[in-house]
Amino acid sequence: MNQRTTTNFFDTKIEFLKGVGPQRAVTLNKELNIFTFGDLIQYYPFRHEDRSRFHRINELTEELTAVQLKGRIRSMVVVGEGYKRRLTVEFTDGTGVVEFVYFQSIDWHLKHFKEGGEYIAYGKPQRYGQRFNFSHPEIETINPENENGGYFQPVYNLTETLRKKHLDSRFLSKVMRTLLEQATPHFKETLPEELVRKFRLFSKTDAMWNIHLPESEAALNQALRRLKFEELFYNQLRLIKNKILHKTEYPGQIFTNLDLVKKFYTEGSMPFELTNAQKRVLREIHDDLKTGKHMNRLLQGDVGSGKTIVAFIAMLMAIGNGAQTCIMAPTEILADQHYRGLKGFAEALGLKIALLTGSTTKKGRKLIFPDLAEGNIHIIVGTHALLEDPVQFKNLGLCIIDEQHRFGVAQRAKLWAKNPTIPPHILVMTATPIPRTLAMTLYGDLDVSIIDELPAGRKPIKTVHRYDQHRLNVFSFLRDEIKKGRQVYMVYPLIEESEKLDYKDLMDGYESVSRAFPEYHVSIVHGKMLAYEKDDEMQRFVRGETQIMVATTVIEVGVNVPNASVMVIESAERFGLSQLHQLRGRVGRGAEQSYCVLMTGVKLSKDTRLRIETLCQTNNGFEIADVDLKLRGPGDLAGTQQSGLLDLLIADLAKDGEILKAARAAAESILNEDPTFILPKNEPIRSHIDSLHKESTNWSRIS
Ligand code: ADP
Ligand code: MG
DSSP: OHHHHHHOGGGSBGGGSTTTHHHHHHHHHHHHOOOBHHHHHTOOOSEEEEESSOOOGGGOOTTOSOEEEEEEEEEEEEEOSGGGOEEEEEEEOSSOEEEEEESSSHHHHHHHOOTTOEEEEEEOEEEETTEEEEESOEEEEOOTTTTTOOEEEEEOOOOHHHHHTTOOHHHHHHHHHHHHHHHGGGOOOOSOHHHHHHTTOOOHHHHHHHHHSOSSHHHHHHHHHHHHHHHHHHHHHHHHHHHHHHHHHOBOOOOOOOHHHHHHHHSSOOOSOOOHHHHHHHHHHHHHHTTTBOOEEEEEEOTTSOHHHHHHHHHHHHHTTTOEEEEEOSSHHHHHHHHHHHHHHHHHTTOOEEEEOTTOOHHHHHHHHHHHHTTOOSEEEESGGGGSTTOOOSOEEEEEEESOSOOOHHHHHHHHHTSSSSOOEEEEEESSOOOHHHHHHHSTTSEEEEEOOOOTTOOOOEEEEEEGGGHHHHHHHHHHHHHTTOEEEEEOOOOGGGHHHHHHHHHHHHHHHHHHOTTSOEEEEOTTSOHHHHHHHHHHHHTTSOSEEEEOGGGOSSOOOTTEEEEEETTGGGSOHHHHHHHHTTSOOSSSOOEEEEEEOSOOOHHHHHHHHHHHHOOOHHHHHHHHHHHHOGGGSTTOGGGTGGGOSSOOTTTOHHHHHHHHHHHHHHHHHOTTOOSGGGHHHHHHHHHHHHHHTOOGGGO
């Protein structure tokens, strides 16, 4: 260990840096997890303040985020009492006058600044009547370092403790300069020269200097581009390498015989013509299944795009070659629906299908388990109950996982273990379209198939936004639709923190709907009901005995009632974009024109308006996912937490799609040519990966 600390400059402990020392080192350890020179130098600023120029007061606009001014204090006055006590400073540069306001450190300011003195100030202008006003701008005396402007001040993420101890952005940028000077001879280029040249990237050294202390805005952007590229390149290299490893290390059962699939096509039980997208995806799946390589595939398709039939036909590919299959859904309602939907198809082909969920009785289980173990059951549909130990197959060949973002490692292992000889092929289906950039990182180690076409004859859902006070108009529209024989969903939010309130909203809603539509029957489904109660209600609605379904988001995923053509979403402002899109997907499944009504209060934030407008404008899940990514950032999108995606230090998947694409293509082409990086030109990759490995086993930070 010791040897490494002395041989690798970047492993040197931070206390040995001039300007830091042991005490500050402890604070940096605790607050920012910075232990070594390497940690510090990779603590990138999240933005820079442009101090390269001075604005003139007469060119200020409200759009400017922050400006630097150079001028004179004309007056300083303390006004107000108690918590209203504040210092107001009139500041002029000859082109106009602005006002600075300080509520804090008033006495400090009075002591350090004088009327008539010349200063430099930095802050955000806000229009206040005729004048611009600055709240708590930074102000400093003019000195040779700042008098001409000319630098970009890095801004680092800080904690309260750091601020209190004056370990602020200024401090960090000062020690960073010292560190960069010492580190420069130690920087090693981590990218092959070929890539640096091809993409016109900054060298590692230039990038490191300019990310912290940029010479110009252009240099800063180049530094960012270089470091993002590097990060995404190594991220993709790892994922694609895993994918290749997976393919070479794990065999899969070989399913070549398509007789059963043909029988399904020809013997008339196939209810419709497949869309071209469905056919293409089935070809992609069959290409996997016939090769002997293990399939690990993600099937993305918007709600209603027809993933179920694709799953069924994939299962036929396996069953026709003597294997068993399972399909796992996240809820009982969904499992049940799959079972009901597939039963007819399966039985027409002479196949045995079973359902296993948490509510399957002991007696029911006793019937299923032996049949499954002996291979008499061809398809088993279920929930997580399928993962339990007594569920044993004779020869499980294919697992379909429906509507789940990404199942965890432990669950995956359990599924694999269901066939001890040779792991079952895996097809994960999701109706949450993921923007391509995100899919590349999140699912970069899976193969991805996309159904990007809806079955013919579907009318696009019409989506409108209505305010709560126009509820009566909405109700009369619902009445018209129900008269035509349609059914209606009314969905209420259910968010855990305010479960009680939500429940009350739901019940109030149910009562007012029942009162408003005395001539119709109203169903209600929510999370507090027992499984069989929910199921009964759901079935009443499916059979058309009730016309209106009042529900919480339990109906969100997968439920299919083609005659339901109107979806009213209450408090739509409380739902996320992709969740609204999912909910809307419950309608538009039949031949009739379908509608989605988004109900909200009048007061909406800018983001909420954008969400609602996006939904009114498009039905395309991928477009919606892109907006969602931009609004929320990748960290909040479903499934990202467990993927290590958040380890990205500098790249931003919402913005860096182009860089990601280039980095991925570069990683692919290098892996194709030189999978183990033995060519001399790929030496930088080899040694960088080595150093990353060392870093992850570096124990020095524990002492
Ligand atoms: P999802 O992709 O959301 O799971 P489903 O598989 O539930 O979609 O399919 C939605 C509806 O579309 C179902 O009623 C299904 O029978 C129907 N469907 C699927 N594929 C086609 C097709 N090629 N032509 C016509 N209808 C189809
Ligand atoms: Mg589905």
